[in-house]
Amino acid sequence: MQIRIADEADLSTIKSLLGTNDLPVADISKALIAGFLVAEDASGLVIGIGGLEQLGSSVLLRSLAVAPEARGLGIASALVARLEDNARACGRQDVWLLTTTAERFFERVGYKNVSREEVHREVRLSRQFAALCPSTASCMRKRLRTATSAPIAERPLSN
């Protein structure tokens, strides 16, 4: 499996994977998928997707889906980790999301439920929050840790 940045040619596959998982497709566009990643299997077939949507100074993780036959292999966890790296690289400290189906998955990867009142205004006013997802969805946030130094194993040895 390899993860790469989505491009225009992935648009219909992304819509199809989202559609079959009952996730919002109405606002999926070429511009939006610039913030998306896809996971491909060895034959180049897209088996997982996930994206970041920039909302002012906030960032929303959305459209995470893995093909049913490829679930339970860590693909979504890998996509989330890469999306968080991208958010961190853009200077974001928090990642927000809305979910009706995968709250427990996101808890496992470090997201915590927050009340709607705690959600940044720009996120609350987004199309996903305002219209695309039902009002019963869980709002979750992860505070990203800033990488202040290289992991110990990557530090040059000194004597």
Ligand SMILES: CC(C)(COP(=O)(O)OP(=O)(O)OC[C@H]1O[C@@H](n2cnc3c(N)ncnc32)[C@H](O)[C@@H]1OP(=O)(O)O)[C@@H](O)C(=O)NCCC(=O)NCCS
């Ligand atoms: C949620 C989803 C993306 C997870 O994909 P995945 O590649 O199977 O996830 P991973 O293999 O990285 O799973 C990591 C862990 O979470 C668990 N997990 C996966 N989906 C879960 C869910 N919906 N609820 C609770 N736990 C879940 C796995 O069992 C695994 O646990 P383990 O590490 O103890 O083995 C996938 O089930 C999916 O596409 N669901 C439909 C679309 C959806 O609901 N997306 C969320 C939109 S916000």
